[in-house]
Amino acid sequence: MNAAIKISRIAFIILLLIVVGSCKNEAAQKSKSTAKMDKTDHIILINPFEVPEGKLDESVSYWEACRDFLKKQPGYISTELHETIKDDAKFALINVAVWVSPEAFSEASKKMAKELGIAPPEGLKANPSLYTVIRE
Numbered sequence: 001m002n003a004a005i006k007i008s009r010i011a012f013i014i015l016l017l018i019v020v021g022s023c024k025n026e027a028a029q030k031s032k033s034t035a036k037m038d039k040t041d042h043i044i045l046i047n048p049f050e051v052p053e054g055k056l057d058e059s060v061s062y063w064e065a066c067r068d069f070l071k072k073q074p075g076y077i078s079t080e081l082h083e084t085i086k087d088d089a090k091f092a093l094i095n096v097a098v099w100v101s102p103e104a105f106s107e108a109s110k111k112m113a114k115e116l117g118i119a120p121p122e123g124l125k126a127n128p129s130l131y132t133v134i135r136e
Contacts (some may be wrong), residue, residue, distance in 0.1 A: 075104020
């Protein structure tokens with residue numbers, strides 16, 4: 001693996017872990033204020049991707065490899081990848097995933113960073129964050 005790809009992969013993983021860490025505190029506060037959690041209180045990962053020109057297929061393949069790894073991890077519930085229908089959209093792809101908790105997602109992400117062995121396409125920019133449903 002060349003140095004640029006390795007650095008890109010490391011930067012992507014660090015960004016993901018920073019986002020997970022910041023969301024952990026918010027989720028913990030919500031958990032404390034909720035007497036009993038039910039299955040509607042899962043964590044939602046929304047991750048819009050800026051995809052470089054000509055890298056859409058490679059980016060989807062990378063997402064599929066990540067999905068295949070993560071869906072085998074404890075706490076994984078589901079994931080979907082969405083593609084824009086606008087040619088000039090900032091985010092060509094948006095991943096929406098459901099996890100049992102921020103901790104489950106964090107642990108799975110750390111494990112993937114160590115074990116996946118596939119670098120993201122050059123120039124792919126992820127913008128992940130964790131959310132909870134507040135209205136239906």
